[in-house]
Amino acid sequence: MVFWKRLFNNTDISNTDQKSQFKGEPVKLKGQTDGQTRIFFTREREIDLYELEELCDAVGWARRPLRKVKRALTYSFMVVSAWEVKGNRKRLIGFARATSDHAFNATIWDVVIHPRFQSKGLGKGMMKYMIRQLRSEDISNITLFADPQVVDFYRRLGFVLDPEGIKGMFWYPD
Amino acid sequence: MVFWKRLFNNTDISNTDQKSQFKGEPVKLKGQTDGQTRIFFTREREIDLYELEELCDAVGWARRPLRKVKRALTYSFMVVSAWEVKGNRKRLIGFARATSDHAFNATIWDVVIHPRFQSKGLGKGMMKYMIRQLRSEDISNITLFADPQVVDFYRRLGFVLDPEGIKGMFWYPD
Numbered sequence: 001m002v003f004w005k006r007l008f009n010n011t012d013i014s015n016t017d018q019k020s021q022f023k024g025e026p027v028k029l030k031g032q033t034d035g036q037t038r039i040f041f042t043r044e045r046e047i048d049l050y051e052l053e054e055l056c057d058a059v060g061w062a063r064r065p066l067r068k069v070k071r072a073l074t075y076s077f078m079v080v081s082a083w084e085v086k087g088n089r090k091r092l093i094g095f096a097r098a099t100s101d102h103a104f105n106a107t108i109w110d111v112v113i114h115p116r117f118q119s120k121g122l123g124k125g126m127m128k129y130m131i132r133q134l135r136s137e138d139i140s141n142i143t144l145f146a147d148p149q150v151v152d153f154y155r156r157l158g159f160v161l162d163p164e165g166i167k168g169m170f171w172y173p174d
Numbered sequence: 175m176v177f178w179k180r181l182f183n184n185t186d187i188s189n190t191d192q193k194s195q196f197k198g199e200p201v202k203l204k205g206q207t208d209g210q211t212r213i214f215f216t217r218e219r220e221i222d223l224y225e226l227e228e229l230c231d232a233v234g235w236a237r238r239p240l241r242k243v244k245r246a247l248t249y250s251f252m253v254v255s256a257w258e259v260k261g262n263r264k265r266l267i268g269f270a271r272a273t274s275d276h277a278f279n280a281t282i283w284d285v286v287i288h289p290r291f292q293s294k295g296l297g298k299g300m301m302k303y304m305i306r307q308l309r310s311e312d313i314s315n316i317t318l319f320a321d322p323q324v325v326d327f328y329r330r331l332g333f334v335l336d337p338e339g340i341k342g343m344f345w346y347p348d
């Protein structure tokens with residue numbers, strides 16, 4: 001199945017769902033009842049750019065040129081996504097990616113869960129999945145830049161602010 | 175000359191010093207008088223790992239496995255270094271590298287100037303060189319994590335703390 005063919009050298013060895021050919025890690029949501037609908041996390045990178053744009057639109061992020069988004073996905077060290085799967089239909093409901101030197105550090109960017117799926121533990125689960133995957137690649141220093149309203153979300157996951165006074169700093173063009 | 179052959183697809187089009195075959199940007203230091211000695215910045219990546227280790231030792235950084243350092247250099251988006259060149263001899267006196275998604279963001283790591291060459295404007299010059307090189311690659315969001323004692327060094331270069339309340343956060347293994 002072309003959609004899930006491995007374009008990159010990932011080493012995700014999690015389950016393959018026979019029925020949907022979906023390669024990923026099945027997730028149980030808080031209060032999930034519908035036996036037909038399943039949720040998966042995956043490191044597969046074959047993501048439709050328009051579907052990703054829709055997801056980012058849904059949380060109100062500014063649009064970015066798809067050409068650059070494509071490049072960013074290609075050169076991210078890791079791309080993680082969450083999917084709702086019903087039979088053969090699947091829908092992108094969560095996303096995050098990380099840049100890295102493939103040795104010491106990784107920096108996580110663009111963490112998003114579709115509003116309709118927020119507050120069900122999915123963001124937490126996806127971040128835990130990503131941390132586990134980064135650890136499995138021997139990355140020990142995981143960093144990110146958090147918007148003020150999500151600092152507590154990351155804190156619950158074990159992220160700390162300014163350890164030993166280390167400060168995140170930003171440079172923007174004039 | 176094998177040492178300076180381009181292993182990576184850099185687009186540094188700066189000067190080549192004919193005498194030393196050194197490809198890089200010549201620098202004038204504060205109070206530099208010795209006509210024999212020249213300083214260069216470069217994006218060339220052919221750096222001797224032992225020489226880099228010596229430089230990091232000189233500022234008291236903890237040693238890291240060379241195998242991982244090598245990997246980190248390979249997978250960094252950009253590596254910048256400063257060299258003292260006397261005739262055919264050259265010596266590594268400054269270093270910095272950046273991870274990136276090659277599209278939107280870059281994060282700078284491991285900024286160091288040899289103690290004997292500090293406080294001469296070299297750190298500032300090397301960072302400005304790096305920012306210029308990142309800008310030339312169309313990267314607009316440049317970030318870093320600053321130790322408390324160097325926050326002011328980066329501030330003078332135009333880096334800002336917590337813009338719009340965005341916070342650097344860290345996750346470490348237990």
Ligand SMILES: CC(C)(COP(=O)(O)OP(=O)(O)OC[C@H]1O[C@@H](n2cnc3c(N)ncnc32)[C@H](O)[C@@H]1OP(=O)(O)O)[C@@H](O)C(=O)NCCC(=O)NCCS
Binds near residue numbers: 119124
């Ligand atoms: C931030 C985001 C990814 C969280 O995903 P989510 O699926 O809603 O979060 P979860 O349901 O997994 O919540 C996990 C925990 O964090 C808490 N939490 C969730 N969002 C939070 C927030 N904004 N602030 C503080 N805590 C939050 C939850 O209460 C929950 O706590 P618990 O473990 O004690 O039950 C999601 O809200 C989102 O996409 N927001 C818009 C985009 C965004 O701001 N991304 C971050 C950019 S830096």
Ligand SMILES: CC(C)(COP(=O)(O)OP(=O)(O)OC[C@H]1O[C@@H](n2cnc3c(N)ncnc32)[C@H](O)[C@@H]1OP(=O)(O)O)[C@@H](O)C(=O)NCCC(=O)NCCS
Binds near residue numbers: 288297320321327
């Ligand atoms: C931090 C470091 C790279 C600065 O390099 P440098 O060549 O000594 O700095 P420069 O001479 O270019 O200084 C540029 C400006 O920053 C100021 N400055 C330099 N180091 C500073 C510091 N630690 N705190 C505050 N200001 C500093 C200088 O006074 C100078 O100011 P000016 O432009 O007004 O004259 C160097 O001191 C170093 O390698 N330190 C050890 C390693 C380290 O801590 N790296 C950073 C890890 S996050």
